[in-house]
Amino acid sequence: MQQEIARAETTDGTGVAYASAGSGRPLVYVAGWLSHLELSWQLPEERAFYESLAADHRLIRYDRAGCGLSAPTSRPPSMDFELEQLAAVVATLGPEPFDLIGTSMGALVAVAWAAAHPDTVRRLVLYGGWASGAAVAPLGVREHVLGLIETHWGLGSDVLTDIFAPDAAATMRARFGRYQRACSTAVTARAMLALCYDLEVTGLLGQVRTPTLVVHRADDRAAPVAQATALAEGIAGARLVVLPGRSHLPYAGDAHELVVTVRRFLGARAPQRGPRTLTPRQSEVAALISEGCTNREIAVRLGIDERSAEGHVERIRLRFGFRSRAQVAAWYATHRDRTEPPK
Incomplete structure (x- = not known):
């Protein structure tokens, strides 16, 4: 699956970059504090999560002003400015109601939008959000934390990574720390937090x-x-689902269960733990994992770059709901000649 990047403008001319992937009913995604449309698409775990959401929807994501591919701005962050940027992206859609998902800080923006524009939103999903900052x-x-970001953005991003994704592998945490620093300057990061x-x-x-699903x-x-309880109790008829885990990032930890929960609420077919058979390339990757190969070794053996190898590993993990390479290896050793994934 590929994404297409385009640009919208707020009423004051601020440029907002947005990306579309998949097809179907629009699903507008309001991310947490920092994002980068291109770099996030290169992170195996994050891309696999977005592709799962886009399987039956046209997923629309955007970078806030001053972050990622969007233009810098002299305007200070505020809820009003957040809603103006979301409005610019929504204006590129058709007249039909869309589904809206807000994660982390984006959950609060999604709440404010749904409250002000009830006729535009078909279903609302709030993940990892809060009612009061x-x-x-x-x-x-x-x-x-704010002082740490302002004076030591490198250390600050690493500290936040440990908070956001405590259960992630060391390689993923290192990538995410670099990703945060590439999304924005320390000044913008502090202002957004x-x-x-x-x-x-x-x-x-x-x-x-x-x-609404919380x-x-x-x-x-x-x-x-x-705070999730506060959101659910404050919205009439909202459904609250609490999943196990410590990670704040939606694509860290057991992303499969989160995807299943969200897709079912949106009326989409819930993804299975895995396909009946792996693709030929995935079978090759799984076989090499079972041999104990690292991503770099897999890349060398298959003649692909290391990032592609990481992507294949993550897609296998997400589809089967595995949390470690050891689980992939164990499954391959016992199921490689079977057509059904593990239960």
Whole structure:
């Protein structure tokens, strides 16, 4: 699956880059504090997650002003500016209602949009969000993290990576740390995180009339699960699903269960744990994993680059719901001649 990148503009002329992948009903994705459309598509875990969402939808993602491919801006972050940027992207869609998913800080933006524009949203998904930024962490912790980002962006991004993805493999954490630093400057990163802490949508929850799913991981280290409960209790008829895990990033940890939960709510076919048979290339990769090969060794053996090898490994892992290479190796050793994935 490929993505196409285009540009929209807010009413004041701020450029907003957005990407589309897949086909079907639009699913607009409001990301957390930082993003980069091109670089995120190169991260195996993140791309596999997005491709799963785009299997039955046209997935639309965008970079906030000052982040990724979007233009820099002198405007300070605010909820009003967030909604203006989302409006610019929504204006590129047709007149039919779309599905809307907000993750992390994006969940609050999605709530505000659904409250103000109820006729535009068919279904609303809130993952890893909160109702009050002040409740995310004690004031002293918030000030410490903001100061760390401002003075030591490299160290700050590594600390946040440990908070966002504590269960991820070391290679993924290293990639994500570099990814955050490539998304924006330290100044922009600090300003966006400060907005995360400042936003408050408690008073808007009662205005949301869209069918809503609130999803959260039980031990999310970045956003307490109590805030997910606050979101669900404040929105009439909202459904709350708490999944096991500590990772705040949606594509870290057991991404398969999250994808299944979201797709079922949106009315899409829930993906199976794995296809009946692996593709020829995936079979080759699984065989090499069972031999104990690293991604670099797989790349050399197959004549592909290391990033492609990582992508194949991650797609196998996500489709089968595996959390480690050892599980892939064990499955291959016992199921390579069978057509059904493990139960």
